[in-house]
């Protein structure tokens with residue numbers, strides 16, 4: 001990766017076309033001016049014969065500019081070629097693993113739906129609407145796969161895109177709203193639309209245990225407290241006194257749940273003359289606060305729509321990209337050893353995914369070392385030890401048996417299914 005980074009940096013340093021663009025613009029301006037001069041001269045009753053000389057002068061200047069531009073472009077071309085070579089060296093052309101376990105071909109409508117949802121969530125509304133239009137005009141044909149021999153559009157949520165009942169307008173309006181509020185937060189440092197949104201949903205947010213409303217109010221307080229904006233309009237005055245007034249007006253509702261945080265903010269008031277050096281500096285001058293609040297808002301907005309904060313398509317593609325090298329390696333090993341990947345519902349190797357990609361707990365049977373599935377769930381024996389259903393069946397053969405991990409004996413019918 002270092003090679004790549006080095007090439008990018010080199011390209012950024014050498015590829016500065018600002019002067020070249022300036023030179024080209026000057027040449028264009030000269031040409032335009034000359035044309036205007038000549039046009040004006042032609043309207044006179046006795047046009048002077050200066051055009052050939054003016055053209056000759058211009059030709060010289062234009063040729064020089066073009067030569068300079070060519071010279072400036074050279075390092076960019078050579079940089080691009082080098083970058084391409086480094087890219088090729090880094091990402092060797094590897095075949096993708098063969099799709100013996102193709103779970104997708106039987107559900108093309110679902111994939112289209114995931115793409116459409118992804119585009120909508122990313123705010124690519126025009127692309128999304130074209131995609132939805134084209135996908136419903138030419139509905140895809142599900143192909144049978146080993147796990148789904150008779151594919152058909154089954155689930156209602158799979159039907160909506162296939163039958164054109166996918167309500168993209170409503171979603172689009174909702175996401176447009178979200179992007180508007182996010183833009184105001186991130187780029188305009190304006191909390192008002194987000195605060196208004198949260199206030200309208202105060203009850204739902206509180207039921208969900210969300211801190212968003214308080215986080216917004218706290219940031220508003222901080223903004224008022226430290227924001228000594230000279231350009232501030234008279235109708236939005238700032239300073240500690242205004243922050244205090246805001247607190248008196250807004251914080252009453254937060255007292256119960258956020259007593260400590262509210263106290264902290266009130267404590268900061270004592271340092272109003274020198275907040276920079278106060279023990280409250282980390283609250284009052286926190287550069288990440290805006291991004292954190294924007295992130296919180298994004299998550300809550302999506303949750304209220306019943307969606308995860310990140311696009312599932314993005315998560316699936318990223319997890320797949322992380323898993324691919326391991327799967328490729330495993331495939332080549334399996335080919336050498338002439339073994340096959342037999343378990344459809346479980347990956348044959350452990351894929352170390354980053355923490356945010358762990359969505360639920362998994363259970364691996366300590367006897368068989370297999371991951372539990374719906375058909376082979378974890379079972380807890382009366383002694384408290386847990387093994388997979390298949391291991392339980394094998395060990396007990398339907399009669400009383402001894403737990404493999406302690407001296408207790410039990411009957412398999414006393415074991416209880418564990419839901420993770």
Ligand SMILES: [Zn+2]
Nearest residue numbers: 383385403406
């Ligand atoms: Zn036991």
